[in-house]
């Protein structure tokens with residue numbers, strides 16, 4: 510089938526490559542000329558493991574093209590995916606301006622039946638809204654062209670985009686007509702996944718409910734971690750024991766310095782706002798936001814408890830992206846931590862396998878190590894913000910010999926506590942500090 514994907518961010522690129530891989534003909538569209546030029550040269554503008562060679566292969570086979578012209582891309586297309594950003598507005602709602610712009614442009618160029626697919630994360634009712642925008646444009650042109658708007662939310666995790674899209678847990682299809690449902694099922698017939706057929710409004714809610722539930726799970730274990738610290742209990746053991754119950758499951762129970770990224774914070778906020786708009790206070794979501802906001806403060810308090818005043822102390826942060834295997838620093842906990850540590854007067858050095866430069870652009874006053882070993886030189890404490898494998902696998906004996914102190918604050922509970930203690934570190938993990946009973 511001939512497909513157009515609008516937006517070449519994480520979701521657009523993943524949609525384009527995964528559909529290209531199962532044999533469809535893809536046109537990727539973006540208003541960002543530099544991105545389009547890079548992509549046409551087989552260069553991936555983001556860091557996402559494994560995706561670049563797939564793009565290069567599809568370009569070579571002629572199955573994938575990128576352009577800045579939506580009009581050109583739309584010629585003969587059967588399906589258009591809208592995969593543009595929906596960033597958070599200052600009042601907490603998602604900004605739909607990119608979706609609106611794209612819908613208007615589709616309406617300006619459409620001449621025959623097309624299925625328009627909302628891939629972006631958008632509030633309940635947006636499929637109907639997009640439909641009304643396109644209809645309005647057609648009316649201005651004096652045309653009456655049939656079309657459908659489908660909600661097909663994306664569930665990929667950054668850093669695992671390729672494996673998620675090749676073998677998703679489920680594909681949610683919110684269709685308002687049988688024709689659209691048949692088109693979408695044909696599109697995905699070669700992807701082996703559960704297919705949940707439902708209405709567009711239900712599909713839109715499934716996306717927000719899923720992200721908010723995952724954020725709830727993380728926040729629950731983070732709050733448990735705070736209690737574990739006060740009662741001499743190890744939260745890692747607790748999560749392990751809880752996760753063995755199939756009804757709970759082991760995933761998203763890793764306590765840490767809070768969730769970040771471009772989606773959980775904005776989507777929890779958007780769902781809370783959706784409730785507020787119909788006069789329903791989403792009390793669980795409100796608590797989650799508050800607890801997550803305070804997780805870095807709580808963490809910093811524990812650092813101060815161990816090290817005393819931080820003024821003039823040399824602290825190295827390892828792992829700066831919001832999670833491993835991505836260069837994305839949107840809402841990364843490291844940003845808040847750096848800001849707070851600088852405000853306390855600490856001297857900060859940072860290192861991340863791929864995101865160091867992005868952090869340096871935001872905080873020009875901090876030092877960036879060329880590698881983890883040079884970053885820890887003379888540090889009095891090391892803080893793990895992101896559990897990159899190459900950070901976990903460092904030679905910790907060498908790290909200790911390079912440091913000027915012995916504190917290690919494991920903000921992701923990712924390191925081997927016993928091994929580090931044997932190497933002479935004072936190890937502190939989130940909710941696993943058994944030496945304190947109140």
Ligand SMILES: NC(=O)C1=CN([C@@H]2O[C@H](COP(=O)(O)OP(=O)(O)OC[C@H]3O[C@@H](n4cnc5c(N)ncnc54)[C@H](O)[C@@H]3O)[C@@H](O)[C@H]2O)C=CC1
Pocket residue numbers: 515516517518519520521538539540541544592593594595607610611628629630631663664665666667771772
């Ligand atoms: N990043 C992720 O892992 C996931 C994101 N989502 C959702 O998917 C959507 C997209 O997210 P990302 O890919 O992270 O966004 P992004 O911000 O990385 O990329 C969006 C792209 O859309 C382009 N764009 C904006 N207006 C355009 C227009 N009029 N025409 C063509 N291109 C245009 C931008 O230039 C940019 O390249 C959001 O709603 C997000 O919540 C959903 C699941 C996972």
Ligand SMILES: O=C(O)[C@H]1O[C@H](OP(=O)(O)OP(=O)(O)OC[C@H]2O[C@@H](n3ccc(=O)[nH]c3=O)[C@H](O)[C@@H]2O)[C@H](O)[C@@H](O)[C@@H]1O
Pocket residue numbers: 630663664665666667668720723727760761762763764765766767768769770771772773831832
């Ligand atoms: O809508 C989205 O954009 C996506 O949001 C998340 O994916 P992502 O933000 O890429 O990353 P996650 O792996 O979910 O991690 C999010 C944050 O939670 C933190 N986290 C995750 C798991 C955990 O156990 N503990 C924990 O603190 C991570 O460190 C990270 O900061 C969801 O997992 C995806 O299903 C969804 O498609």
